[in-house]
Amino acid sequence: SQQGEEDPQALSIQEGENATMNCSYKTSINNLQWYRQNSGRGLVHLILIRSNEREKHSGRLRVTLDTSKKSSSLLITASRAADTASYFCATDAYNFGNEKLTFGTGTRLTIIP
Amino acid sequence: AAGVIQSPRHLIKEKRETATLKCYPIPRHDTVYWYQQGPGQDPQFLISFYEKMQSDKGSIPDRFSAQQFSDYHSELNMSSLELGDSALYFCASRDGRGDTQYFGPGTRLTVL
Numbered sequence: 001s002q003q004g005e006e007d008p009q010a011l012s013i014q015e016g017e018n019a020t021m022n023c024s025y026k027t028s029i030n031n032l033q034w035y036r037q038n039s040g041r042g043l044v045h046l047i048l049i050r051s052n053e054r055e056k057h058s059g060r061l062r063v064t065l066d067t068s069k070k071s072s073s074l075l076i077t078a079s080r081a082a083d084t085a086s087y088f089c090a091t092d093a094y095n096f097g098n099e100k101l102t103f104g105t106g107t108r109l110t111i112i113p
Numbered sequence: 114a115a116g117v118i119q120s121p122r123h124l125i126k127e128k129r130e131t132a133t134l135k136c137y138p139i140p141r142h143d144t145v146y147w148y149q150q151g152p153g154q155d156p157q158f159l160i161s162f163y164e165k166m167q168s169d170k171g172s173i174p175d176r177f178s179a180q181q182f183s184d185y186h187s188e189l190n191m192s193s194l195e196l197g198d199s200a201l202y203f204c205a206s207r208d209g210r211g212d213t214q215y216f217g218p219g220t221r222l223t224v225l
Contacts, residue, residue, distance in 0.1 A: 031212050043156070043203060043216040050212075088155060092212070099207070100146060100169050101214060103155040 006089060006104040014112050019076045021107040023089030024069075030092050032065055033101070034074050037086045046074075046087075076109075084111045115139055117206050117217035125223045126194050134189040134220045138206030144168070145187040146214060147179060150201040162187055163209070194224045 007022045025032070031050045035043040049056045049065045049072070056063045062075040076083055086108045090101040118137040126132050138145050144163045148156040158171035162181035173179075176194075181187045191198060201221050205214040 033213065035216070040201065040221070042218040043205075045213055045215060048213055090156075099144075099212070099214075100158040100161055100171060101148075101156075101205075102158070105155050 006087075006107045008107060009105065010108045010110070012110040012112060013079060015079055015081055017079055019079050019083070019109055019111075021074045021087050021109070023072045023074070023104045025072075025089070025091050025102075025104070026070065027091075027093055029067075030099070032063075032072050033090045033092075034061075034063060034072075035088045035090060035103075037088065037106075039085075043088070079109075079111045081111050081113050083109060085109060117204055117215055119202075119204050119217035119220050121220060122218065123221050123223075125225065127225055128194060128196060130194050130224075132191045132194060132222060134191070134202050134204075134222070136187045136189070136204030136206075136217060138185050138187070138204070139208075139215055141208060142206035142215075143185065143209045144207040145181055145185070146205040146207070147173075147187070147189050148203040148205065148216075150203065150219075151197075152200070156201075156203060159189070191222075196224050198222060199224045 033048045034046040047058045049063050060077045065072045086106045088106045089104040092099045120135045146161040147159040150156040159173040161169045165181045176192050179189045201219045203219045205216045207214045
């Protein structure tokens with residue numbers, strides 16, 4: 001089952017522009033994490049935002065979380081060709097010993113040099 | 114910094130064969146998770162272990178089993194392989210005091 005839907009499914013922008021990806025989820029969460037995956041490779045953890053946080057920054061990344069709307073957004077500023085990848089949001093519904101991640105469907109981001 | 118290690122990285126099997134995937138978590142991480150990612154799909158949770166005990170189970174077929182050993186490494190055993198088992202299998206580990214799951218590079222299983 002898919003907890004989240006990501007929007008858009010695919011995004012192509014020019015290098016240097018900002019990229020915004022959105023994620024919606026269905027159930028109450030403990031935290032929400034964003035991961036990057038280069039084609040068919042491993043999942044790289046980008047950033048974690050807790051349910052009591054509204055915004056978080058890490059380098060060129062900015063994540064927002066709106067628990068009332070059950071949605072999150074990931075903004076990548078000043079995009080680079082190396083940012084080309086698929087981006088997934090993942091949520092966990094905290095229950096001790098039961099912090100499995102439920103992933104969204106992913107956004108495939110292409111940065112055009 | 115040490116990362117999650119998975120072996121093998123690639124595996125090719127015939128239908129009805131068995132496969133064993135191994136995962137070595139980040140040192141001092143006590144929780145291991147297994148996920149399956151089919152082609153073009155998002156990762157799906159299979160099973161997890163905390164302190165060598167199964168802690169949660171997802172959509173894992175009965176043909177699959179897993180365990181976590183005393184050194185915290187984990188193995189996913191897959192029997193009677195089917196074509197539909199072809200996927201990327203990820204292991205992730207987590208420090209019990211933190212919330213972030215760190216993923217390994219994955220094992221790409223191809224069933225012919």
